[in-house]
Amino acid sequence: MTEPVYDVIIIGAGSVGTPAAMFLAEAGFKTLVIDQFASVGQGANKAAIGGIRATHSDPAKIRLCLKSIEVFSTWQQQYGDNLEWIAGGYCFVAYRPREEKILKNLLAVQKEYQLNIEWLNREALLEAVPALNPEGLIGGTFSPDDGSASPMRSALAFYRRAREKGAVFQFGEKVTGILTVRGRVQGVHTNQGTYSCGSVINAAGPWAREVAETVGLDVLVVPDSHEGGVSEPVAPFLRPMLVDIRQTSDSANYYFYQHATGQIIFCITPAPPMVGTDRRETSAFLPQVSRRMVNLVPRLCNLRVRRTWRGLYPMTPDGFPIVGLAPEVEGYVHAVGMCGQGYMLGPGVGDLLVRLIQGNLTANDDEVLRGLRPDRPFRGQEKLK
């Protein structure tokens, strides 16, 4: 039997695997993507709400997302597909001194990395976001270069471009094993056959741990779930993504924005987290999130919700992704544990994976990968999830 020989096999055609396939194919790698679902972006990607920001608190995610923003914001100009990108900015609001302090502390770090982000006092913030509830508002951060786009349109656009550049996609196939010889990756077994390759990238999102187990590695990715929802479309009145990081007894932060289609898309972080892969909507979500949203932007009380859903977050112990070569298996690459930010990190990670596989890393890349090493101690905690 003659088998097709690939340079790289990517497991997972989602937020990370699809743009990675595109960049690898563009760079001339013979690339195969294998996904258990019937088409591109059918796992966690389609549950993403579409927010894209570079205003994180660590150099790795900042750098990766800056690259992603470059890809999303220039895509239509370059390739014609409308990804529904809008540079509406991100706004983290403070109504209590506690949040003001957290955000101002982070601001210092963010400015160090030359991010375009400012602290707006109450008046300036109300001018930027007139819909905000003024009562008790102290101020907030505003980062105008961040934005939003459509995860579905993006996945399709990256998929088409990847195919044009020669990447091959096998859908409806489940990876059952990774073939290694003397500690080196040789190929991938699926329930349909075997493909040989030089490198394997695990980009399996919430299913990353099962995939890693097939090569005998334990990668610390545990899925939990968040619920999201979308409203009917209304005329534009809300420009940035609003993020409220106040904790309550049953939820942590929540965030929402007005999409290019005029719909408000929203999400909340439940407390405690809902660990596991159950994706049935809960009765608690909509009353919980809408109460908080209406409190923040009172005019939302007139809006009707169209649909809610529940999606998976592939979480790591410290809230940071795991990206890099596996020290234990030559040719095996982790691109997992995006912790709910796979959509915004995807293009940046994909672009970096090219140089990682080429062995052509820059000093910046080294800094990014240091923060995301698979063999790090996982002791810290991400501050701005």
Place this chain on the structure above:
Amino acid sequence: MQKTEIAVIGAGPAGLAAAIEAARAGAQVTLIDENERPGGQLFKQIHKFFGSKEHRAGTRGVEIGVDLLEEAKRVGVITRLNTVVYGLYHDKCLGLACGDHSEDLQTQAIILATGASENVLAFPGWTLPGVMGAGAAQTLINIHRVLPGRRILMVGAGNVGLIVTYQLLQAGAEVVAIIEGLPVIGGYGVHASKVRRAGVPILTSHTIVSAEGGESVERAVIAQVDNRWQVLCGTEQTLEVDTVCLAVGLSPLAELAWMAGCRFSHVPTLGGWVPLHDQDMQTSVPGIYIAGDVAGIEEASTAMEEGRLAGLAAAGTLCHLSPEVGEIKKSEVRDRLAALRWGGFGEGRAVAKRQIIEARCEA
């Protein structure tokens, strides 16, 4: 959070009958409807019902509706009107939207009696004012007492098309013609004869080609079709009408059953996608029951019997009836249901229903 033992969604004939039966057995029942008034389509059914004595043959839908409302009140059913159920979750909690606020209602069992929606036909001009469902026209004349138009074309010669035509005539409108795509009339002969005697032509193997007009419908073009539903060139004729009523079937309103994860089957005889249910009207999700048109398009008498069955079953699983008494009562209802599905018109539905129940039991 508010609680109830059994929530019945939809206060039409099926929902009212279900709520009454469950409450009679001793269950705490909340009956929810999005409309201002209960009764569903019953109050516009001014015609006398068919069937046997137990099915209240000879009684008009309106009178049956009044009796059901009184009985529901008497047995202590809590009725919540102007309330939309926006969500049905796996913990059997319902999300309710009532006016400008929302509420949760924690239930132990749920009976979906959400009814059906009218099908539409798409043709050039179908969005012009004056094109409407036959059920909408019936609501206008029988509930609001407003004529939808003066000169009407009825599309569809099933029972709805025939009955609404007759009621439009009674209300003072002129029905120019009834057209039917099939080569035969779908509705009962007795209804067809009645409208024919009143001078309304029934044109079988005819379809609507377009509705025309400036601000609203002024004309409709109809044409003959062959046995493959293709328009025969040269048979087009223009009718001067100001209203086109579409009586082209109903579809079960089953979104909440989808949301609950119920298994479905596509059964054309019953109107399309129908949730599977067992002999007790229980869906594939334990504790969720269906009754009436949502369980397959039939008519009000079967809807009420299905409602009674679902009400008895739901109350039974909550221990309000002993298994023996419950079984006796349920089998009485099942016998009456079988009688309603007897004969030329009922046989197809009886077979389809048996298949639904078999599929549910295999699922």
